[in-house]
Amino acid sequence: MSEARLDGSVLVTGGAGYIGSHAVLALADAGYRVVVVDNLVTGFAWAVDRRATLIEMAVEDDRVRDVMREHGVRAVMHFAGSVVVPESVSDPLKYYRNNTAASRSLIESAVTVGVPHFIFSSTAATYGTPAKVPVAEGDPTVPINPYGMSKLMTEAMLRDVAAAHPFNYAALRYFNVAGADPGGRSGQSTAGATHLIKVAVEAAIGKREGVSVFGTDFATPDGTGVRDYIHVSDLAAAHVHALELLVAEPGRSHTLNAGYGRGYSVFEVLDAVDRITNRTVDRRLEPRRAGDPDALIADNSAILATLPWRPRHDDLDGIVRDALAWERALAER
Template structure:
């Protein structure tokens, strides 16, 4: 049985949707940002917090857990700067509780949904796993702290882990049943689609004078199902003892500019966006793209969705969803 922490959230629910075809699944989620309606009816769902050690011990005592996949985290960069206590409590302290409980119960397989924010603002256009980690905000720092814990726990307690670092998850499941729903929404593609649905008046581009082909920032976007499959491939490799402990980037290797993303949304919806130019935001690099060559070579993971299909699935979800 596989325990998925944060499995009712955006990425977690897509992973669970793939995992239930292969494994029995338990989801632990406090529903602070997740939604129980995203879960398949065949999933065992427990509402609760990682900070509740008694609950964690009860779960590991009751169920035969083979591995844990951890998606639960506070993940808003701006909020992390304003309220770092929340991020160190939710992302670091709570994960320590989880790892401590796993080790006490002899569960040694762990997959951590990390972030390319651990790299900060690297001095390279294409980020690889050996690129120096120098996070610039409490969110990235909290994720890197967990990675440090994993390294130490692996050496001392025999924990086997996979860390997956990525930037922007996007899109929705091809079945149209689950997709991206945040409050507040901070991600570019859903913001554009909300505008094209008439829910926002304009779309802002923050700077059009960057040293890129069209002058706007370039970012890495990966379809959420491709991310889910990367977690699934990593899980299977751990369960088969084909990996000990590894860090992998998940990226498309090229990136898309803000204008390219807006145009893709316009094409998918046959609607025209009203764009407003704003000044650059402080700390925004011109280009942030991650290389996924390592996981492609070691585990055979290959993303299947391009920008057009990412946007098409997202539009299917957003244009038909029922807000809850």
């Protein structure tokens, strides 16, 4: 892949949130000009790096087009949206509004203004319950909840738009994102988060009474669900590489798994938290949740072959250590 540099700035939607704030850091560290659009419903203005320009606005607002023009935007990284799977089941219309409909408006704004590159925050939930593990990009996409379907519908829109306009995209299907910026500049700050490592480190410092383990009868070595945990800073770096690929090869688009290609069980994660904190987090055994697959692990051969991206934080203890450091810092804010 040839070296390519974006001629203009990057618009990051949801840049005041967990993954978006880390992408802003990665972009700014790489020397890109960054403008953030975030409605601050779940994000935090203080989480946006000072090198970026923050504009409080919903992504579906037509005024986003004025922002694109004013700031010379030539690429969009789209992180804004709703991400809680059980909530998507109980309130599906919220997810089709915040994820699918809002993404449609943002894509239309990009096409109208002539922004040629788009990086989309997709999810492994597009696969549903995979027939085999690890799961590859060409495997069936059969979402089992509105969250996964709302993201898959956006992927379809991007594919159709790229066929009709001078526009290319990268859809990165995340597995389980965890950890925090190793320099302590950002981390997961949302109250009531449901991600296992976030919940576990909150319990470790006394913010929660314990951790619920949903199911111990999975077809896995220890009976608990196995997931592929990717450090948020590695994920952010993948976005920068994806951007540079889109610029270098404007006629091509990509859908890529973002994971490490190996999984850890719930008990293994909790063991790591106990090990790092030198205390035992209370484990509450609960019935398994409907639709939870036994294991969900990325086949990451495509992203390794397509991007010059190599994980730098592929270590469960390190991921937990960074998450814990952030949680302690957050408690002192």
